[in-house]
Amino acid sequence: MKTGRIFNIQKCSIRDGRGMRTSVFFKGCGLHCLWCANPEGISFEPEITLNPQNCIACNGCMRNCPTGASRLDENGAPVYQRDQCTSCGRCADLCPTEARKLNGQDYTVEQLFKRIYQDRFYFQHSGGGVTFTGGEALMQPEFLLAISKKCREYGVNVAIETCGCGDYEKFAPCLDYIDFIYFDLKHMDSEQHLKWTGQRNERILENLRRISQHGNEIIVRTPVIPGINDSEENIRETARFILPLASVQKYELLAYHKLGVNKYKLLGKPYLLEEIQEPTAEHMFHLVDVANEVLAPAGKKCFYNLNNDYDE
Known part of the structure; x- marks a missing residue:
């Protein structure tokens, strides 16, 4: 029986594709982008997050933790010793306020499809459907194939959001059951890509070429991070790369935000880009103009959705 590891299911999403969608977040990603808004999705392993503000000092976590990783200190504040935790999830199961939460649950195809349907x-x-995101859905190709087939069988529109870092030969069968793809390109310079995401970009670029040849509708996206990938040169090079790709007619720029910063604290991890500020709308629209200098003559379009309007 195939199972997939999921860390969140978000209902009624209007920011992950056309129409109203259910967004399913796959656990595990081959990249480690320093700006990632979903750090709980990077590791494939289940992880506990701790939010002390929600703790009511009921002591249930301490009574049920088999390793002593979860307890309260002398002042009644929650303590979590991560090096002793096995991520069994008992503390989270019994926490009435979700101060402790287990990120990463295994679903069968039937269990997940029931939630989607x-x-x-x-x-x-x-005109919506389901969007498989993450993490990285392509890192669990067998399960992605099975759940996408099930969705197609029942007429559910399927989209994926991907950074393209998977093994093409393994995920290629999924493409027959995916209606459209959001493909993120972080940086065109491979050394810079390695510095900020933990991986080089050659495989990612080749995967985009091959997916485009398959014929899926693709919107390429770049998260614009000031001082990292927001130069005219990088945006222009990205536009030049996608110019000959027939399946890519649109290129979207996404403004960097800090909505996920608190998640790092809940995971007990540092957020390393605290000093970076969100780009201005003026800068974003300027970069759109830079990209369209390359794309517009070929009938393609770069855009920035200031209001997250997916009618584009």
């Missing part, structure tokens, strides 16, 4: 009426009336 609950929203079929929203899909039908809005």
Whole structure:
């Protein structure tokens, strides 16, 4: 029985594709982008997050932790010793306020599809569907294939958000059951890509070429991080790369934000880009103009959705 490891299911999403969608977050990613807004999705292993503000000092975690990793200190504040934790999830199961939460649950295809299909009426009336995101959905190709087939069988539109770092030969069968793809290109300079994401970009670029040849509708996206990849040169080179790709007609720029910063604290990890500020709308629209100098003559379009409008 195939299972997939999922760390979140978000209902009624309007920011992960066309229409109203259910976003399913796959656990595990081959990149480690320093700006990642979902750090709980990077590791494939289940992880506990601790939010002390939600703790009511009921002591249930201490009573049920088999290793002593979860306890309260002398002042009644929650303590979590991560080096002793086996991520069994007992503390999270019994926490009435979700001060402790287990990120990463295994689903069968039937279990996950049941959750997705609950929203079929929203899909039908809005032109929406399911978006498999993460983490990185392509890192679990067998499960992605099985759940995508199930969705196709019942008429559920399937989108994925990917950084393209998977093994093409393993995930290629999934492409027959995916309606459209959001493909992130972080940086065109491979050394800079390695510095900021932990991996070089050659495989990612080749995967984009091959996916484009398959014929799936693709929107390429770049998260614009000031001082890292927001130069005119990088945006222009990205536009030049996608120019000959027939399946890519649109290129979207996404503004850096800090909505996920608190998640690092809950995971007990540092956020290393604290000093970086969000780009201005003026800068974003300037970069759109830079990209369109390359794309527009070929009938392609770069855009920036200031209001997250997915009618583009």
